[in-house]
Amino acid sequence: MSYDFKAVEKKWQQKWEESGVFHAVDDFTKPKYYCLVEFPYPSGAGMHVGHIKAYSGLEVVSRKRRLQGYNVLFPIGFDAYGLPTENYAIKTGIHPRKVTDTNIAKFTDQLKKVGFSFDWNRVVDTTDEDYYKWTQWIFLKMFEKGLAFRDKTLVNYCPSCKVVLSNEDSQGGKCDICHSDVIQKSKDVWYLRITEYADKLLEGLNEVDFLPNIKLQQVNWIGKSRGAFVDFSIKDIDEKLRVYTTRPDTLFGVTFMVIAPEHPIIDKYSEKIGNMDAIKAYRDECSKKTEFERTQLVKDKTGVKIEGLTAVNPVNGKEIPVYISDYVMMGYGTGAIMAVPAHDERDYDFAKKFGIDIIEVIKGGDIEKAAYTGDGEMVNSGFMNGLTNKKDSIAKMIDYLTEKGIGEGGVQYKMKDWAFNRQRYWGEPIPIVHCKKCGMVAVPYEELPLKLPDVENFEPGSDGESPLAKIDSFVNCKCPKCGGDAGRETDTMPQWAGSSWYFLRYIDPHNDNEFANYEKLKYWMPVDWYNGGMEHVTRHLIYSRFWYKFLYDLGVVPYSEPYQKRTAQGLILGPDGVKMSKSRGNVIDPNEVVEEYGADVLRTYVLFMGDYEQAAPWSESSVKGCKRFIDRIWNLQEIAKEGNEFSEKLMSSMHKTIKKVSEDIEQMKFNTAIAALMTLLNQIYDAGEINYAELKALLLLINPFAPHITEEIWEKMNFGGTISDQTWPSYDEEKCRDASVEIAIQVNGKIKARINVASEISSEEAIAEAKKVPAVAALTEGKTIVKELYVKGKLVNIVVK
């Protein structure tokens, strides 16, 4: 009677679909649980085993929660806008809409074949008009509040994809999509003012249960620093040069200043600058450097002294030179720094190269050799001399600056505003009209969605213009404000847009009047548990928290944080131990695994292969181990017999396993939960029999991992109803204990024997028992017992001299 997994899995997948058991119901009287997994980008390659691992974790939690009586929302959708689809469309001539639909159908089919208990009634597709209508709505709200704005700046531009990229999309100076070099280009760009929410995003982390390393990455990404702004006056000119510093305490050690090549003060006073030619040449040189060269390659300091501009140190009146150098960037702080070479490594390098004075103001290092950034007594610092505590010194200086009106305390963030447009076709149109008379005007809410026009040619223009710019019928329109001739914004939103709020739409996916009903949001939010990839922990997770906090401030969502708990799964590596990639040819196709071993085996294996949060290589032979496990469960039917209660033989094993599996699932220790089930299975086969009560409990425990086979056995055994109607088994702490335990006996910390003792034995009795053991007696005889102790249920240690 071998197990026909193909027929059984198909049968149950159909049953689940027909009965809709996994559909969440809007019954507000029930306790709810919202499990969220990152929705996939429906690529042409189909599902990856990584998707299976990512979804299997919360799949298990969801199935367990349902058995525990919760109303569970476990939705899925598709993050379908994006470049790969568009590039594929350009290559093949197939419309991206068609490509997307095909890919979504493929993914849907694959996900169903794995038996995931998603609520298929709530599928969200970010490219659906009914969905992006609300993405545009949120954008307009941001525009209304001044959080979406347009500005001209240097942007990261990919000449190959012909698209502007965010800093996040161009890390390492390479385009995230095609990996060619990114160059700097001046362009009009849409921004979302995420920096306004920097503090809220930081503080909100105190309220939520994210893994510590996830929190830390977000904190680093936001990069808040405390310090001071200080105004330096310029000699003979009525102008202040403002700097930002985290070390105002070292102000007496300033020997020069540096401004970024793009700093506006240069153009403003160009006629006073004696060496404009040299400065212009230097600026040209810098602008040619890619972001990559500027930040990654050359740490060697370059720069030019500005002849004619001399700054004055506000605390001691000293005159100091001003340089331009590209180690100072316009995008952070004020684009100008006060340089304290004695106590900053970068300034030290620069001073050494340009022969500038180095004045020690904090004792403790050897400034002949290197900059000293540690603590110490302040010297050469006027009224600051003698202070030894950095914190106090900084506070004292800020007080002084504030009092004299030459500066003030302040904060800075590394996080920059979010560049929010792409010159691409396959994205949400930005619902803005450019009117010569009225400027930028929002498309009226009642005209949403502003539909993406259906066109034949979606290739971007050679100058990096959006393909939409070529479509007159789309571009030409009337200004909603004055009725005059106007032109539409032709850029589209980046891929991050749709994924920034999708978890809200799941709650009310078919609502035509609002993005989601407030009462429903109140019931279902926040997401109780969100799991996804570590790679989305900074970008997507911060963006979506930002959008949610904005909506919260609008009063349209309840609670200030969207995700109560966030975890991340580790990668599945190829069998060769390195990241799976097509070029390496080490990609495992989940479909093939389902075909050969079945969905239950695939699901069990991805959770059993190692620590869920850690990367682990795929192993074909280990998959077989899980196959054996599944087959052995099937064969339990042969040895099952009547019985309404756990038998004495398996009593403690049953209770222990229920406890272990219940607890491990909550901590995402799926591998040890499965191991405990395997151990129990071994014990059952050793005992040679299992009764119905035990089999029922076992099937329930295994069900979240391997739902198809457990449902089938339940049905075949005539246990009544389906597993989905049952209740998660409970355990009794008392019954987890065995009557007797084996303890180790150590002499001087080395194990010499093992004995069985009653588990409730007293310390004295245990030690007495231990001494009776001949091997132990021989070692202790004639020696002084220094110490003897008993660790309950574990060991006895006798220390002799």
Added chain:
RNA sequence: GCGGAUAUGGCGGAAUUGGCAGACGCGUUAGAUUCAGGUUCUAAUAGCUGCAAGGCUGUGCAGGUUCAAGUCCUGUUAUCCGCACCA
């Protein structure tokens, strides 16, 4: 450079947080079942040593604390992942 993580048999990984290192699975070896292959079942499986009971050594490396250390402390090395001239 800064931040984080990891390091345990032939392999993936366990270890109730200081208490029997190697659970569970893979692989391997031997045996049984089978015409055979596959499947299944039984036993062994950290290393060294010993005929054997046993002994010794073992959690990247070097120290330390403790009756007891994979776990705590000090130092150090390697690998991986973020961030990166952030003033």
